[in-house]
Amino acid sequence: MKKRKKTSLRGRRAKRGGRSNLKEIASGAEFTPNPRGSGHPRNDGGAALPASLLDVENHYCAGCGHGIIHRLICEAVDDLGIRESVIGVAPVGCAVLAYDYWNFDVTEAAHGRTPAVATGIKRVRPDNIVFTYQGDGDLAAIGTSEIVHAANRGENITVIFVNNGVYGMTGGQMAPTTLAGQKTATTPGGRSLRREGYPLKILEMLAVLPGAKYVERVSVHNAQETLRAKRAIHKAFKMQVDNKGFSIVEVLSMCPTYWGMTPIQAADRIKNEVSTFYPLGVIKTC
Amino acid sequence: MAMLKTLMCGNEACGEGAILAGCKLYAGYPITPQNELTAYMAKRLNETGGVFIQAESELAAINMVFGAAAAGERAMTSSSSPGISLKQEGISYLVGCELPAVIVNIQRGGPGLGNIAPAQGDYFQAVKGGGHGDYKMIVLAPASAQELLEHTYLAFDLADKYRNPVFVLGDGLIGQMMEPVQFTVDSEHLTVKEKPWALTGCRGRKPNIIKSLILAEGALEEHNKKLQEKFNAMKSAETRAVTHNIKDSDIILIAYGSVARIAKSAMEKARAKNLKVGLIRPVTLWPFPDKLIADACAKTRKFLVVEMSAGQMVEDVRLAVNGRADVGFHGRMGGGIPSDDELLQRIESLV
Numbered sequence: 083m084k085k086r087k088k089t090s091l092r093g094r095r096a097k098r099g100g101r102s103n104l105k106e107i108a109s110g111a112e113f114t115p116n117p118r119g120s121g122h123p124r125n126d127g128g129a130a131l132p133a134s135l136l137d138v139e140n141h142y143c144a145g146c147g148h149g150i151i152h153r154l155i156c157e158a159v160d161d162l163g164i165r166e167s168v169i170g171v172a173p174v175g176c177a178v179l180a181y182d183y184w185n186f187d188v189t190e191a192a193h194g195r196t197p198a199v200a201t202g203i204k205r206v207r208p209d210n211i212v213f214t215y216q217g218d219g220d221l222a223a224i225g226t227s228e229i230v231h232a233a234n235r236g237e238n239i240t241v242i243f244v245n246n247g248v249y250g251m252t253g254g255q256m257a258p259t260t261l262a263g264q265k266t267a268t269t270p271g272g273r274s275l276r277r278e279g280y281p282l283k284i285l286e287m288l289a290v291l292p293g294a295k296y297v298e299r300v301s302v303h304n305a306q307e308t309l310r311a312k313r314a315i316h317k318a319f320k321m322q323v324d325n326k327g328f329s330i331v332e333v334l335s336m337c338p339t340y341w342g343m344t345p346i347q348a349a350d351r352i353k354n355e356v357s358t359f360y361p362l363g364v365i366k367t368c
Numbered sequence: 369m370a371m372l373k374t375l376m377c378g379n380e381a382c383g384e385g386a387i388l389a390g391c392k393l394y395a396g397y398p399i400t401p402q403n404e405l406t407a408y409m410a411k412r413l414n415e416t417g418g419v420f421i422q423a424e425s426e427l428a429a430i431n432m433v434f435g436a437a438a439a440g441e442r443a444m445t446s447s448s449s450p451g452i453s454l455k456q457e458g459i460s461y462l463v464g465c466e467l468p469a470v471i472v473n474i475q476r477g478g479p480g481l482g483n484i485a486p487a488q489g490d491y492f493q494a495v496k497g498g499g500h501g502d503y504k505m506i507v508l509a510p511a512s513a514q515e516l517l518e519h520t521y522l523a524f525d526l527a528d529k530y531r532n533p534v535f536v537l538g539d540g541l542i543g544q545m546m547e548p549v550q551f552t553v554d555s556e557h558l559t560v561k562e563k564p565w566a567l568t569g570c571r572g573r574k575p576n577i578i579k580s581l582i583l584a585e586g587a588l589e590e591h592n593k594k595l596q597e598k599f600n601a602m603k604s605a606e607t608r609a610v611t612h613n614i615k616d617s618d619i620i621l622i623a624y625g626s627v628a629r630i631a632k633s634a635m636e637k638a639r640a641k642n643l644k645v646g647l648i649r650p651v652t653l654w655p656f657p658d659k660l661i662a663d664a665c666a667k668t669r670k671f672l673v674v675e676m677s678a679g680q681m682v683e684d685v686r687l688a689v690n691g692r693a694d695v696g697f698h699g700r701m702g703g704g705i706p707s708d709d710e711l712l713q714r715i716e717s718l719v
Contacts, residue, residue: 166571169439172579181577187567189438189578192461195431198423202435202443203567205419206393210439210569228431231424 145345147335194225254340430458440566460499464580485703
């Protein structure tokens with residue numbers, strides 16, 4: 083996603099931590115949605131936004147992958163012509179404000195309960211397209227039970243799982259997906275496998291369930307991978323449109339702020355380190 | 369034509385109340401003594417074309433209900449005490465997001481895993497909050513299988529009316545007991561309001577957002593003020609109680625749910641002995657009939673609160689009485705059930 087420059091905000095966030103900055107942005111006048119809606123040419127001459135993406139400033143840090151992934155979802159929704167039937171379920175985490183950027187129906191869910199909420203919506207509205215957007219804490223720690231059972235029931239929903247290996251919103255603590263040796267606020271000496279256990283490959287776990295029909299891991303660290311991610315997300319939605327059952331796409335994403343890196347270094351880390359532990363590609367399809 | 373009665377247990381009657389109210393989704397997790405309700409919903413929702421889900425946990429169940437409620441459909445979950453503790457987070461979110469839903473607690477003995485005998489130890493949890501944040505729910509306290517049906521039915525209407533979850537607080541006694549039940553339907557209640565706020569897909573309208581995260585400076589306080597106004601409206605319109613002989617009583621018993629039936633029997637035995645005893649049975653535990661109790665202080669100097677707990681509702685009675693009369697308490701705990709003779713003895717000691 084081409085972001086507008088607002089370096090002062092990003093700079094402040096990097097220094098002070100995500101949560102306080104989130105509040106500040108949400109309350110600030112700088113954060114007013116554009117009444118024109120979306121689908122219009124941008125003021126700065128950039129490419130037109132998808133109709134599903136609102137033309138507003140976002141709260142994400144410089145180099146964060148969420149904005150890109152939000153846009154890929156919106157492009158898939160537009161391509162499939164489902165904007166008016168899609169219902170999103172936003173997580174607790176950095177992406178909790180996703181509804182500020184999406185131009186379709188969205189609900190919040192309690193932390194980790196996202197697939198249960200999506201299940202309730204989809205079961206009573208089978209003609210709507212229901213997806214969850216979840217981080218690694220939401221999906222692979224506090225919500226492990228909900229994602230396993232939603233997949234196992236074969237719920238006809240789409241799950242977009244953003245794995246950046248840290249808890250961004252609360253200040254960069256260890257996530258279940260944090261790599262061995264990675265320093266976080268709660269693993270100041272680096273994640274010890276002996277003490278904290280192993281990084282969780284939850285996608286591989288879910289893939290063994292007969293109810294999970296499409297399981298793929300992608301990344302948004304460069305243009306080529308982002309295009310692959312776009313195709314995967316499109317497919318995950320198309321699966322639901324075609325009533326084929328549970329789909330999940332894990333997107334490896336950058337968190338320069340809590341990796342203590344520049345955006346470029348963070349993208350390189352996915353290429354050289356993260357994606358070697360979490361290999362990209364289709365794990366299961368039908 | 370007289371309406372036929374069906375012999376069924378309270379848990380099943382509760383389920384039928386939900387079906388009559390047009391419940392579209394039920395999600396639950398097995399726990400005794402409410403299992404008949406879950407099984408009944410599995411059978412009946414299959415017949416009515418609704419959705420039954422045996423959830424992987426109480427947490428998942430309440431959040432499936434959240435999803436269905438957000439999508440504008442009538443939804444319910446039920447459990448017994450330990451399971452209700454797990455649902456508290458979801459209940460707080462339902463209130464915060466202003467979503468209507470029905471939650472049924474067929475109480476058992478506690479704390480902890482306790483036992484599967486009837487109890488009323490979850491009064492505080494139901495009435496005072498239970499989950500986080502400043503919130504209230506209408507809490508209905510049925511005293512029979514028939515009322516389990518009627519209250520559950522009513523709960524759906526009240527939930528839609530206020531866009532707030534409604535709680536039905538029963539216990540293992542009325543849940544398990546078989547009684548004749550009439551499938552009464554007050555047709556006035558069956559009008560489901562339009563839900564323009566629901567998530568249905570944004571065709572022909574602006575997107576709807578359901579959320580309880582409100583970060584802008586002062587906005588959450590405003591949201592809370594709005595919720596409090598709603599709670600005040602519930603308080604003035606929805607307080608319910610049943611009274612017996614309160615005009616001429618020296619002693620008034622106060623009890624809810626199944627215990628109120630035992631108290632009524634004790635009252636009748638006392639009256640047969642020419643003791644002036646009355647009964648107040650709160651039907652809504654929140655809003656609590658405090659004005660009714662306060663007014664009764666004008667003529668009655670003694671109240672005896674009876675509960676299957678260590679004394680929870682008695683605190684609300686004392687607040688209502690506010691020192692103007694004596695408030696005694698008779699409680700049994702951990703599955704103990706008071707007998708009418710036990711209560712009669714206590715009444716005689718107070719005279």
